[in-house]
Amino acid sequence: MTTSAETSLSEQEEKRTWTDYFTFNTDHKVIGIQYLVTSFIFYLIGGALAAGIRTELATPESDFVSPELYNQMFTVHGTVMIFLWIVPAGAGLANYLIPLMIGAKDMAFPRLNAVAFWMIPPGGLLLMASFFVGAPQAGWTSYPPLSLMTGKAGEEIWILSILILGTSSILGAINFLATILKMRMPEMGFFDLPLFCWSMLATAAMILISTPVLAAALIMLSFDLIVDTSFFDPTGGGDPIVYQHMFWFYSHPAVYIMILPFFGAISEILPVHARKPIFGYRAIAFSSLAISFLGLIVWAHHMFSSGTPGWLRMFFMATTMIIAVPTGIKVFGWCATIWGGKIRLNSAMLFGMGFVSAFLIGGLSGVMLASVPFDIHVHDSYFIVAHLHYVLFGGSVLGLFAAIYHWFPKMTGKYLNETWGRIHFVLTFIGLNLTFLPMHQLGLEGMNRRIAIYDAEFQTLNIICTIGSYILAVSTFPFLINLVWSVLKGKKAGANPWKALTLEWQTASPPLIENFEEEPVLWSGPYDYGVDVSEENDQSVQELLSDVKADMS
């Protein structure tokens, strides 16, 4: 009976071929991989630019590249890493995982989903093409009047590219919201949702509310740029501060859009590899929503030195510091989760723990920066660069790597190699701290960001940063080798290699085209590790799973 069922199954299910990944495919798993691979390619481009920036900064003079090219490099580096690497990588992970986690066959709007993905390559290529006409030089923030003075063509290309990528992000968010809210399997209530879905709920809500405001700002900036209106140009009676408000109304939430998906991923990874229930499920779930709400009302802390009136500074200082509370709840929850657990110290777990520790440093310097007097002192210095890289590299990127090591067996049916994984982690973690830790001191001593030439007294620390960045560059190779080698020859992983409880592990690896061979069964909470084992006479999770399967056939 089993064999005949299997053969008819293979007749039913057409196989995925590699060409599917280059087409307008509506399968959320294909789209998820498309997102992840595309964004990873842009990560390599952005990383190459970063290495160029650090090479230039190895010496105080501008000798490696011209100051103009340096401006172009850091502008495109920032834009690529934000809009083409972390945001789409988070969307890719969400695309792959949400339908599997909630027991659905696909996203709510599969075709819209494919449209959203296919806006990313043109948006990215457009941005890259700007190098042919003189890339934008005004930084990823593109503040006017600076952005109105440094090359119209490059700046306008930047605006168009961001509008395309922003639209893609909004369409993705509509899909995530509709899928999580309306497509859960009938017996799955809100508090049975894996925490990754909660964090994507919060992320999608933020994208939906804040991204359109950036679009409005960029439309006005385009008018200033092309037809000489003066919305943001003080010489024509406009007000550049209005741009800053509109820009940060998106771009501060964007920080949480970039970190929340990985908060969610870490909340999945830690309990699985520590074999313990997550500590404070509801607290972590609601803290995602709290971050989402508070994240929308803190934007002006980027503008403490832009002539913001005192009462406004007070308000934004207070709300910014309050955000440390839900974030702290999460960090405490994670630490309590792994505390006393039976930890499997594999690559996913190493990156997960690396995430918690590096993000903590970035989070703490964030609280320092929330305080107005301190912020005014270090504004636009390397302290900011250190802070944001600890959050976005130490946080988002390490979280993303943890997620890739964790879900790679599900996506491909093969394990990633552990040795290469550990080499990758060690190089990344050392490189990260060597590159970004000295920047704190550079900033406190007064080195300005975004300038190719600096005072000779800062050179020693800058050389350390540059060496660190080369280690980071090198750390990419073990990962690439690992990916290719594991896809081709990796050890086969079964349906549930980590013995995890969330629904994506109830189907084959890689999952079938419509995800589940039979209706998935919600037989425990997402994190009930150890809980059921004692109640059910020491049956292992795997045995329980097979019991469930035996009941079904």
Place this chain on the structure above:
Amino acid sequence: MQGSTVDESQTLNYSQTEAAAQEEEHPDLRMFGVVLFLVAESMIFLGLFSAYLIYASVMPQWPPEGTPKLELLLPGVNSIILISSSFVMHRGQSAIKKNDVSGLQFWFGLTALMGAIFLGGQLYEYANLEFGLTTNLFTSCFYVLTGFHGLHVTVGLLLILFVLQRSTRQGHYTSEKHFGVEASELYWHFVDVVWVILFGLVYLL
């Protein structure tokens, strides 16, 4: 899986049942998606309106000195036409709920006509204004806000024409199945509400 017999019958019907199954798989979420999309749309307008309000409150004089007064008669009439078109359009949806396709066509056709009159009036107003896009900050705001809204009216108009074209197909819209009618109507109401706020801000404030 129950057994091999069931599986074989499934294999036979797979291609036919697949399309049907996907439609019945989950409740129709398209209207929910449209609502989410309109949330994003309203945030764009909210962004533009907030910028306008900041200018109005920060600048020493608003509109800046020397801005010609805006004529209220034409845009006033235009507003009344656009607002009433929302009610006209709703009658179209009521008609299709009673399976009355010709009623749908009549009311939607009338709405399209009113929308076109609104757009024509707007262009006529643009042609006769004494100021241009770059005259000063107020006039830039005026053109960008009304122009961006006009773009939305145009899109709404195209949606209505699209529905009208589809309604000529036999049995395309029925009393149960008329997503296109509902979605275009919701969009049109949204564009209307935006106009009411915009009119208050730009013409009356």
